[in-house]
Amino acid sequence: MEAPTVRGEMFDTNELVINMGPQHPSTHGVLRVVLRLDGEKVVDTDVIIGYLHRGIEKLSENRNWTQIILLTDRMDYVAAATNNVGYCETVEKLMSLEVPRRARYVRTLLCELQRIASHCLWLGTHAMDIGAMTVFLYAFRERELILDLFEEFCGARLTYNSMRIGGLPMDVPSGWDKKVLEFCKIMDSKLDEYEELLTHNRIWIERTKNVGVLTAAEAIDLGLSGPPLRGSGVPRDVRKDEPYAAYDEMEFDVPIGTAGDTYDRYLVRIEEFRQSLRIIRQATEGLPEGPIVGKVPRLIKPPAGETYHAIESPKGELGYFIVSDGKSTNPYRFRVRPPSFCNLQALRRMVRGHLVADVVALIGSLDVVLGEVDR
Amino acid sequence: MIDGFVIPLLKIVIVLNATLVGVTYMVLLERKVIAWAQSRLGPMRVGPHGILQPIADAVKLMLKEDITPARADKWVFTVAPIISMVPALIVYAVIPFGPEVSLFGRQVTLYITDINVGLLYIVSVASVGVYGIILAGYASNSKFPLLASLRASAQLISYEVAVTLTLVSVVLMSGTLSMVGIVRAQESAHLWFAFAQPLAFGIFVIGSLAETNRAPFDLPEAEQELTGGFHTEYSGMRFALFFLAEYANMIVVSSVATTLFFGGWLRPFPNWAALSFLDFIPSWTWFLIKSFVFLYFFVWVRATLPRYRYDQLMRLGWKLLIPLAIANLVLTGIIRVALL
Amino acid sequence: MGEAIAFYTLAAFILGFAVLVITTKDTVHSVLFLVLDFLFVAALYVMLNAPFLAAIQVLVYAGGIVVLYLFVVMLVNLKRLPEAFQDPNRHGRIGLILSVAVLLELAAIAALGVGSVAPVRTAARALPVTGNTEQVGWMLYTSYLIPFEIASMLLLVAMIGAIVLAKREL
Numbered sequence: 001m002e003a004p005t006v007r008g009e010m011f012d013t014n015e016l017v018i019n020m021g022p023q024h025p026s027t028h029g030v031l032r033v034v035l036r037l038d039g040e041k042v043v044d045t046d047v048i049i050g051y052l053h054r055g056i057e058k059l060s061e062n063r064n065w066t067q068i069i070l071l072t073d074r075m076d077y078v079a080a081a082t083n084n085v086g087y088c089e090t091v092e093k094l095m096s097l098e099v100p101r102r103a104r105y106v107r108t109l110l111c112e113l114q115r116i117a118s119h120c121l122w123l124g125t126h127a128m129d130i131g132a133m134t135v136f137l138y139a140f141r142e143r144e145l146i147l148d149l150f151e152e153f154c155g156a157r158l159t160y161n162s163m164r165i166g167g168l169p170m171d172v173p174s175g176w177d178k179k180v181l182e183f184c185k186i187m188d189s190k191l192d193e194y195e196e197l198l199t200h201n202r203i204w205i206e207r208t209k210n211v212g213v214l215t216a217a218e219a220i221d222l223g224l225s226g227p228p229l230r231g232s233g234v235p236r237d238v239r240k241d242e243p244y245a246a247y248d249e250m251e252f253d254v255p256i257g258t259a260g261d262t263y264d265r266y267l268v269r270i271e272e273f274r275q276s277l278r279i280i281r282q283a284t285e286g287l288p289e290g291p292i293v294g295k296v297p298r299l300i301k302p303p304a305g306e307t308y309h310a311i312e313s314p315k316g317e318l319g320y321f322i323v324s325d326g327k328s329t330n331p332y333r334f335r336v337r338p339p340s341f342c343n344l345q346a347l348r349r350m351v352r353g354h355l356v357a358d359v360v361a362l363i364g365s366l367d368v369v370l371g372e373v374d375r
Numbered sequence: 376m377i378d379g380f381v382i383p384l385l386k387i388v389i390v391l392n393a394t395l396v397g398v399t400y401m402v403l404l405e406r407k408v409i410a411w412a413q414s415r416l417g418p419m420r421v422g423p424h425g426i427l428q429p430i431a432d433a434v435k436l437m438l439k440e441d442i443t444p445a446r447a448d449k450w451v452f453t454v455a456p457i458i459s460m461v462p463a464l465i466v467y468a469v470i471p472f473g474p475e476v477s478l479f480g481r482q483v484t485l486y487i488t489d490i491n492v493g494l495l496y497i498v499s500v501a502s503v504g505v506y507g508i509i510l511a512g513y514a515s516n517s518k519f520p521l522l523a524s525l526r527a528s529a530q531l532i533s534y535e536v537a538v539t540l541t542l543v544s545v546v547l548m549s550g551t552l553s554m555v556g557i558v559r560a561q562e563s564a565h566l567w568f569a570f571a572q573p574l575a576f577g578i579f580v581i582g583s584l585a586e587t588n589r590a591p592f593d594l595p596e597a598e599q600e601l602t603g604g605f606h607t608e609y610s611g612m613r614f615a616l617f618f619l620a621e622y623a624n625m626i627v628v629s630s631v632a633t634t635l636f637f638g639g640w641l642r643p644f645p646n647w648a649a650l651s652f653l654d655f656i657p658s659w660t661w662f663l664i665k666s667f668v669f670l671y672f673f674v675w676v677r678a679t680l681p682r683y684r685y686d687q688l689m690r691l692g693w694k695l696l697i698p699l700a701i702a703n704l705v706l707t708g709i710i711r712v713a714l715l
Numbered sequence: 716m717g718e719a720i721a722f723y724t725l726a727a728f729i730l731g732f733a734v735l736v737i738t739t740k741d742t743v744h745s746v747l748f749l750v751l752d753f754l755f756v757a758a759l760y761v762m763l764n765a766p767f768l769a770a771i772q773v774l775v776y777a778g779g780i781v782v783l784y785l786f787v788v789m790l791v792n793l794k795r796l797p798e799a800f801q802d803p804n805r806h807g808r809i810g811l812i813l814s815v816a817v818l819l820e821l822a823a824i825a826a827l828g829v830g831s832v833a834p835v836r837t838a839a840r841a842l843p844v845t846g847n848t849e850q851v852g853w854m855l856y857t858s859y860l861i862p863f864e865i866a867s868m869l870l871l872v873a874m875i876g877a878i879v880l881a882k883r884e885l
Contacts, residue, residue: 018518040522040685131590131682137413203591203681356522357594357684451743492848495770502778506750509782513743513789525789528782552848 015043018356022051026129026360029370033347033359040355045348049341052374060334065091065165065300068334073159075338076372079118081110081150082313084163089244090309090320091165094302102290103167104246109180109283110153110162111245111311112276116187117146118314118367119269119276123194126266126364130207135197142190145183152176165300167293177284184277184284191273199270208263212350212362215260222349223342226316227272228366231257231265238312245311249286250279262365269367301329308337315339315367336375340368378481386487390467398622399429405674412678439611444515447608451514456609456616459507462500463623469493470630471555473640473658485640485659486555493554494546497631498539501586505531507620508595508605515608523604526685527595530585533692534592538582540700541575544707545635548572558639565646569636574703576636578696580672583628585692588621590677594685629669630662637665721762728755742788746781753777767848 016037021027030051036043056075060068072083085107092099099107124139147157152173154162162169198204214222219232229236237254239247255271257264304326310319316339323333343366350362403418403425410417418425443452473485490496505528512524545568546552549560561567569576585592595604606617633639640658683691732752739745753776760769855863 016518016522018522037522040526127681131593132680134409134413134678137415141414197679198681201681203683206687207681207684355685357682448741448743451747490766491846492766492770495767495774495848499770499774499778502774502782503750503754505778505782506747506785509785509789510743510747513785521789525786528786532779532782 020359026125027363028125028368031344031363031368031370031373033363035351035356035359037356040357042351042354042356042359045351045359047344047347049344049370049373052370054375056375057334057336061331064329065302065331068331069163069165070159070161073161074371075336075375076118076313076315076318076340076369077158078121078369079114079314080158080160081114081162082118082311082318084160085111085245086309086311086313086318087320088163088165089311090307090322091300091302093309094305094307094322094324095165095300097166097296098294099167100291100294101246101288102171103292103294105283105287106168106172106292107163108246108250109280109287110150112279112283113146113149113180115276115314116273116280117143117150119273120146122269122314122364122367126361126367127198129360129364130204132197132201132204135194138190138193138197142187145186149176149179149183152179164293164296166296167291171292172287177287180280180284184281187273187277191270195270199267205263207357207361208266208365209261210259211262211354211358212365213259213261214346214350218349219260219346222346224316224346225339225342226312226314227265227268228343228346229316230255231268232260233258238310238317242310244309246283247279250282252279262361265365299329302326306333310337313339315369315372316343338372338375340366340370340372344368344373382481382483383487387468390472390487391464394464394467394623394626395619397626398619399433401622401626401670402432402618403429404670405677408671408674409678412675433615436615437612441611441613442608444517444608446516448514448516451510452608453613455507455511455514456613456620457507458510459504459620460616460623462504462507463620463627466497466500466627467630469496469554470627471558471634471639472662474555474558476658489553489555491556492552494542494552494557494635497554497627498535498542501624501627502535504620504624507617511609511617512605515605517608520605520607523595523607527588527605530588530592530594530688530692533689534582534585534696537578537692537696537700538586540697540704541572541579541582542635544572544575544700544704547704547707547711554634554639557635558641561638562641562645567636567638572636572703572707574699575707576632578700578703579632579636582692582696583632584673584676585688587624587628587673589625589673591680591683592688593677593682594688625670625673626666629666629673632669633662633665639665718762722759725755725759725762729759743785746784746788749784750777750781753781765847767851 018035018037019032020035021032022030027033032048032051034046034048036045054074056071060071063071069084069087072087073080075083089099091097120139120143124136124143127133127135127139150160150162151157153176154160154169156162214224214228214232216232216234219229219234224232225236233256235254235256238244239252240254252275253271255268255275257268302324304324306321306323308319308321310317312318317337318339319337321333321335321337322331325332347362347366350366351359354362406428407417407425418428421427421431443449468487469490471486471489475482475484477483508527508531509524512520512522512527515521545557548564548568548571549557551557551560557568564571584590588595606614609617638645640662642654642656642658642661729752732748732755735748736745736752739748753772757769757772757777760766760772
């Protein structure tokens with residue numbers, strides 16, 4: 001992008017082109033944003049991605065169906081469990097497998113724990129981008145508790161590989177549910193703590209209100225999903241609209257915003273923390289007994305056909321499109337609809353006319369994970 | 376000979392060294408306090424509870440490679456940190472740490488000098504400090520520092536107006552520009568000026584946060600936006616000079632706030648005989664305690680608040696603080712004239 | 716004697732930096748020399764027992780006005796080199812005449828000034844206040860009240876003018 005010189009009556013002014021990233025503290029990984037500035041005001045941006053491309057989709061076409069679960073961990077690496085669930089359910093749909101109720105409950109539970117962990121990371125980094133650094137450490141303190149729970153469940157702390165086609169790799173450890181409920185209690189009070197620091201903070205409100213406003217129509221046109229879409233007032237949530245796992249048996253609300261600005265997106269996610277805790281409590285208390293794996297053939301070989309299945313990941317609608325040729329033990333075509341990638345489209349629209357400081361706030365507000373954007 | 380030359384020189388040496396040590400320990404204090412606020416421990420490895428951390432930091436910074444970018448304006452790049460540091464240090468010449476005391480049988484004043492335009496001297500020297508930041512941003516020949524230095528200079532100039540106006544209100548109360556005179560005026564008025572001028576004090580605190588580039592006004596070095604701001608291209612000791620200057624300035628504004636609004640070296644209720652048992656505490660201790668409270672406040676604010684945006688900062692300065700400061704000044708003037 | 720040495724040293728520095736201001740190629744360096752120049756002028760005021768003026772000199776000129784100069788220099792693209800010399804609006808001849816006139820004037824002052832009486836010391840008139848700051852304030856608000864107010868009006872006009880120029884739509 002070159003900077004055009006604007007010939008004025010007295011002085012010529014140059015627009016300043018600034019390269020933000022891929023090495024920049026607040027582009028959340030390796031996002032590169034080329035900003036064209038008029039003073040501090042952003043005239044236009046160019047969002048450049050691809051620095052973390054690992055070819056996960058192509059790799060998957062050369063792995064067998066079980067091995068792919070491990071690859072899905074590496075997409076949205078701050079919410080690996082939801083990626084696993086999405087993939088496994090897609091294959092199950094392709095094979096018309098029945099998943100036992102207990103496994104579906106545990107999946108729901110893990111998905112919601114993961115949502116809280118992911119939102120903790122979002123809250124911390126978002127607040128940090130706007131300069132509130134204490135919230136960052138508080139949020140990570142609570143995320144740590146969730147990572148401990150996951151570690152106890154599957155032994156890993158970041159990339160869990162915690163699902164299997166047809167169910168779960170192992171049952172939850174005994175006493176684990178008590179620890180989950182314990183965590184819910186802690187999290188309840190900590191949420192109030194975050195809100196005390198931010199929600200009614202004048203500076204926070206000034207920094208986020210009316211920043212990056214997206215109307216409902218714009219948000220739909222841009223193909224947004226998840227909190228950025230709901231922040232604009234569109235009550236779309238895959239968990240409610242096309243229930244998967246055990247969400248049809250759970251009681252929860254879908255928070256939506258009104259103004260569609262950064263503050264609303266913040267409020268939506270904060271409320272999602274609470275709704276997630278509600279779901280976790282229901283799922284833990286109502287955890288049914290029974291097997292954890294359905295009737296799965298020894299050799300996983302889905303019949304020829306194609307399917308698309310979406311779940312609500314912490315970032316938005318995470319969809320898998322898989323084509324099976326029915327002959328080989330690996331997918332014929334594997335394609336992901338990553339929510340971060342689609343949500344990132346909105347950045348250019350949102351930052352136009354705002355200041356440099358808003359750019360980092362908006363990147364944080366979209367909550368993108370570059371592992372998922374580039375795959 | 377001794378009174379005219381040796382003692383002032385000795386005082387200068389002591390104050391300069393105390394300041395520099397104080398500045399390095401200020402960094403440790405900040406790291407510790409913020410760590411505690413964030414349920415962490417902070418530096419723990421160098422010495423017990425990290426007490427020697429500043430020394431380790433200083434050694435590290437001195438040993439680091441000093442890089443000058445190839446396309447930088449080398450001359451200006453070199454002087455910028457010096458310009459930043461010098462005003463922050465020479466301001467201490469007029470800060471009164473205590474009154475005249477007798478030490479080893481000699482009458483010694485606990486300040487380097489008391490010029491009759493002391494307050495003006497502080498303001499004018501501080502205004503020169505802006506150059507360090509502007510020139511650093513310009514000389515780096517890099518876009519982020521340039522943007523940051525423009526932010527910095529606009530911010531410093533704007534808030535300097537508000538802060539100076541509040542200082543004028545205090546001068547109206549005290550009738551003198553001398554720092555020692557201002558403390559004496561508070562003594563004879565039986566009143567700390569913070570209580571006589573609460574509005575001026577509030578504006579001064581907000582303005583001084585902005586003038587020292589501290590959160591929530593730390594836009595010139597907003598790490599998350601400008602990757603460090605005006606000192607992005609600096610390394611080693613030159614970077615350390617900017618760092619030291621920032622903390623030295625914090626200590627300066629704390630000292631000025633103490634002197635102007637909290638009675639300097641005076642103990643609480645200096646004219647209450649009932650409290651005279653406190654007199655065994657040396658006067659400079661009171662000064663240090665009061666300044667420390669301010670420094671702690673600075674750190675506390677940083678741990679709590681998010682950062683303002685550039686336009687909001689400007690709006691706050693020009694549309695709220697400056698009009699309020701002017702109104703306060705006019706009001707003070709009217710009351711003074713009415714009382715006389 | 717010491718005072719004279721100090722004065723001539725300062726004066727030499729002031730003139731030297733003034734020359735550097737107009738001869739340095741890099742505009743930013745030239746502005747920096749201007750700052751140094753102002754600082755030395757402030758030192759001169761200190762020598763004349765006018766600490767108030769010295770502080771104001773540093774505060775207003777070195778710390779305030781030149782920062783704005785620097786702003787302009789940094790923001791405006793000054794790299795339009797040779798074409799400026801073919802500027803059709805240049806009035807070389809008028810410039811020459813004016814500068815010769817100024818030079819002659821200076822020469823006349825220098826020639827006629829030698830041997831004339833020293834300027835009248837206004838300080839001879841007793842002021843009701845003591846102290847440099849108080850005296851400056853007293854003079855400003857008594858003898859020089861009208862020029863002082865006119866100067867402030869002038870600044871106000873300049874300020875409004877700048878705002879009108881900068882903000883096309885208000």
